[in-house]
Amino acid sequence: MNGQAQLLPSTLGLLILRAVSLGPLHGYGILLRIGQISDNALLIEQGGRYPGLFRLVRQGLLKASWGTSENNRRAKFYELTAAGRKRLREETASWNRLAVAVASALSAQPEEI
């Protein structure tokens, strides 16, 4: 997959939360921001992000309002709610724990076991 990792659905939610945590964004902006913060290492089909977005809104983690984009187009901007911020913290922590655990498991040498 030429250096790009396929995304698990729940990870996508985490990435969206992370992207939006840096400031209100519209849908396309979130796409760009995720590309930016992950050095374009992650592959997302563009439309595939929207169902996730709507799910996050429904769960009350994001809130949306209409505004005008930098390109002067009417667009829907998303920002974190308090619950969203809390969730992001929790998920990040648990993701890090998992990553450390997996990384140490993978780097373990035979004699250490």
Add this chain to the structure above:
Amino acid sequence: MRILDSIRFRLATLFKHKQMRAEMEEELRTHIQHRADDLERSGLSRGQAERRAHIEFGGREKYKEECHEAAGGNFFGILLQDVHFGLRVLRKSPGFAGAAVLTLALAIGANAVVFGVLNAVILRPLDVPDAQSLFAFETGDTEVGYQSYPDYLDFRARNRSFEDLATFGMSQVVLDTGKDPSQVWSYEASGNYFDVLGIQPYLGRFFHASDERGPNSAPYVVLTYAYWHSHFQDDRDVVGRVVQVNKHPFTVIGVAPPAFVGTILFFSADCFVPIVNHNQLDGDSALNQRGNRWTFEPFGHLKQGVSQAQALADLSSIGSYLEAAYPKEDGRKSFTLIRPGFPNFLGRPVRAFVAGLMLLAGLILLAACANLGGMFAARAADRSREVALRLALGSSRKRILRQLLTEAMLISVAGGTAGLLISVMLLRRLSVWQPFPDLAIHVPASPDAKVYFVALALAFVSGFLIGIVPVHQVLQANPYEIVKAGSTAMPGRRTTVRDVLLVVQIAICAVLVTSSMVAVRGLARSLNSNFGFEPRKAMLAGVDLKMAGYTGDNVTAMEKRMVDAMETIPGVEQAGLVNNPPLVMGGGWTSSVFRDETSDLKPANVASSIFQYNISPGYFRAAGTALLAGRTFTLHDDKNAPRVAVVNQEFARRIFSSDRTALGKYFKAADGGRFQVVGIVEDGKNFNFTESQQPAMFLPIPETEPLNSAWLVVRSSRDPQELAAAMRNKLHELDAGLSCEIETWTRGMDFALFPSRMATLSLGVMGLIGAMLSSTGIFGMAAYSVSKRLKELGIRVALGAQRMEVLRAALGRAVKLLAVGSAAGLVLGILATRVLAYIVYQATPRDPLVLGGVVLAMLLLGLVAAWIPAQRALSVNPVKLLREE
């Protein structure tokens, strides 16, 4: 809470549906525009940029659907779509839809009706406040739990478990409102009766414990709503009016609420009078007699925190006290608590039967579901092309299943609603139905919310059951194969779900047909069995001498005159007199007898409780009861002669352990008198048709207390109507003021036959529904298999197949399934009929007529159901058929 929130959210999205769609559309479009802007900036032309942006975005329609679902806005939207689509599909096959709805309507209707009755007789016996803590008690020594009034007072005063205890007795009184005096049923109720029940009058007031100030101190009458409505035309001024009850002035003080007709189910009263006025009403002193058990099961609310076991222990201690204090009148008692309104002797068989009926109704619904499940599976197979096409076009399997389920739900909701309407109508009719004009018997079954709920719940469950049958089929469907192969894919030879469903359904239906046939046969047999008397060609006349003013020796003289008068009617072979003919109005009286060697005549030493008939010498011949040994009575068996009795075989067996040596022996009655057995008659039925052999004794009338009311039995071959008129005239000649009821003995037994009749009727209806279901099931299966294999049949015909071969090919499978199902059902049905034996007289399945009948019925059903498909198979025109494909 979560579910409620979710529903509210979904409902809210339903109304914002259009706006949401528009916003979503706009958002996705903006995304593409933004992307195109970027691409344009990187050097592409606007047109190229937009095209690229669209491609990069991916399947826009698909994502839109997913977004919608993610936003929770799709549930009702899709539901609406599915409903629309489902309606359109069903409209295209009205025959199928109609048959399916009808099937479910019948099945759910049957369930709702049975549940309505179950609800009325088992779940909410009495519709009064706080019914949960309301209990009555029965005592073991008399099965029905009758108490004497003094005993009741002791129970009331000494118990520590009930908040209060009320009691009542039933009696027939003549109520004279000034126009025409008529016999009505009254409850003689304790003063606290209404207060214990906690109900309020519809009009005026009830009587209370404070109204009881000694014998005959409360000449008040409370009318039931129905009686007030029909006899006083809802006249609100009736309160305060004085009416004559058994020729005594009583004041109408109130009207009971419409739903309240007394505390015995099935038996509605016309009025309530205080029990303290018993003496005025019945002319005896039963209120003071401890040994005279005539008041009904006392009832009351258990005190807060008192368990049923504690209450029983409390009652037992009072029972022991009574046994010690009044050894002559009170024996050892064991107590049971029951729900008031349903004495156990009545309640147990009724409950068992209604529960059994509910089971059968459940089976019917199951059969209907199996039937429709099969049809749905067949339809899903027929629509495999449509399903394949939709799958190929990107529809998800979930979505297709959802659609099929919606279709099934549409059918079941329509069927359920129709069934509910039918059942509500039937239940309403049932609850106002009075099977016997002269008895206040009714079936309390007006539908309530529970019935509606159950019917709709059943509809949903059956919709779900029907809908999931084809799931496997759809999940397995491979769109490419189906589209390639076309819809004529060979039906597999292996056993399919549909086959199993059909067998199950036919088996269930055969059970229903078997049980209904057993019931019908049982009823027919009970009408022709040996009762110990011959009801045909016998006329009964109930005469109330006390109400006509006769007392003491006058009664005896008048009785003799009446019998003599009857015998002067031309064509009358014999006339006799009896206190209460067997099988009429709940049967005869019972009394206790003791063995001759017993000297201490206390209840514990009773040898047997037996039916007692007081008769005139001519009774046996008039009734057609066969004398097996000894003699009958003569006019000389009167007060001055030694006391004699005629007994039946069972009596002789129980008391003297042999019916051959009983003649000439002695036994003792409760009053200590010795009776010599002078004759033995055949056994017979006394109380109902299903009872086991009961002991009975016959005593000559002049020897016993004069009868207040008696029945003339007249045997004659004359036309019943003519005879009745002649009897009426003769009685009128004797005394114009004599009121009498004349009917044939066969009619008089209607009451005793009622349970069997009801059982037979309901089982018959179940059997009929079962038969209908199995025929539609077989029809569906046969028609489907013929239509599927029409082409194959055409080829067979073209190759010269004979008619029989074509038929075998087309219907062989259906016939095989029918045979397997019927056999299974027959065996199950035979097992099930053991339950029926409770209600239906001689319900035995080991009856060649029943077995043959079931086999024949199932065969006929199969034949009828397969007729049209068979015709279609035979009329296959190969040329036309092959050209069409």
